[in-house]
Amino acid sequence: MKFLCIYGSTNGRTRIVAQRLLKSVDIKIDAVDIKGISLQVFKTYSHIIWLVPTYGDEELQEDIEKFIITQKNHLHKFHYSVCECGNYSGYDAFNFGPHQILRSYFANLGCAEFYDGVSIDCLPKVDWETFDRWCKGLNAVIGDGKNERP
Numbered sequence: 001m002k003f004l005c006i007y008g009s010t011n012g013r014t015r016i017v018a019q020r021l022l023k024s025v026d027i028k029i030d031a032v033d034i035k036g037i038s039l040q041v042f043k044t045y046s047h048i049i050w051l052v053p054t055y056g057d058e059e060l061q062e063d064i065e066k067f068i069i070t071q072k073n074h075l076h077k078f079h080y081s082v083c084e085c086g087n088y089s090g091y092d093a094f095n096f097g098p099h100q101i102l103r104s105y106f107a108n109l110g111c112a113e114f115y116d117g118v119s120i121d122c123l124p125k126v127d128w129e130t131f132d133r134w135c136k137g138l139n140a141v142i143g144d145g146k147n148e149r150p
């Protein structure tokens, strides 16, 4: 089981969330911005944690969208989890953006969600409390050793 965090970040907030994730998990996880990603990583890692900002109208951040469409062949049969970062204060639109889009997209590629996704409010400030709780749950799942590649 090898874990990789892939994030997209147009304005830098999600990069900070990725750094926090690396500090919050009990095992070594690497993190890469999808903009500079090497396709080799898909031969090395079995589990991908996606940190995806919501842009436009509940849509994927552009680098992530471009990548999953053009490099779809590399995304078969992975375990994954999604943390979508957005602006939810005052709205009830949790789980309508990247999480929902990716869940259906990855299901068609034979991928399995190994840990429930989460929506984190990141604007105007990051809801660290929710994120830390999600990381705690992630640690429990990572620690149970039941995550073989699908």
Ligand SMILES: Cc1cc2nc3c(=O)[nH]c(=O)nc-3n(C[C@H](O)[C@H](O)[C@H](O)COP(=O)(O)O)c2cc1C
Pocket: 008, 009, 010, 011, 012, 013, 014, 015, 053, 054, 055, 056, 057, 058, 059, 085, 086, 087, 088, 097, 122, 123
């Ligand atoms: C132009 C723009 C459009 C956005 N659209 C949405 C949206 O539709 N839904 C949402 O929840 N958040 C939306 N957001 C909030 C971003 O997802 C949030 O600020 C996120 O943390 C940005 O991540 P980044 O700084 O890593 O690029 C939008 C932000 C901007 C600047």
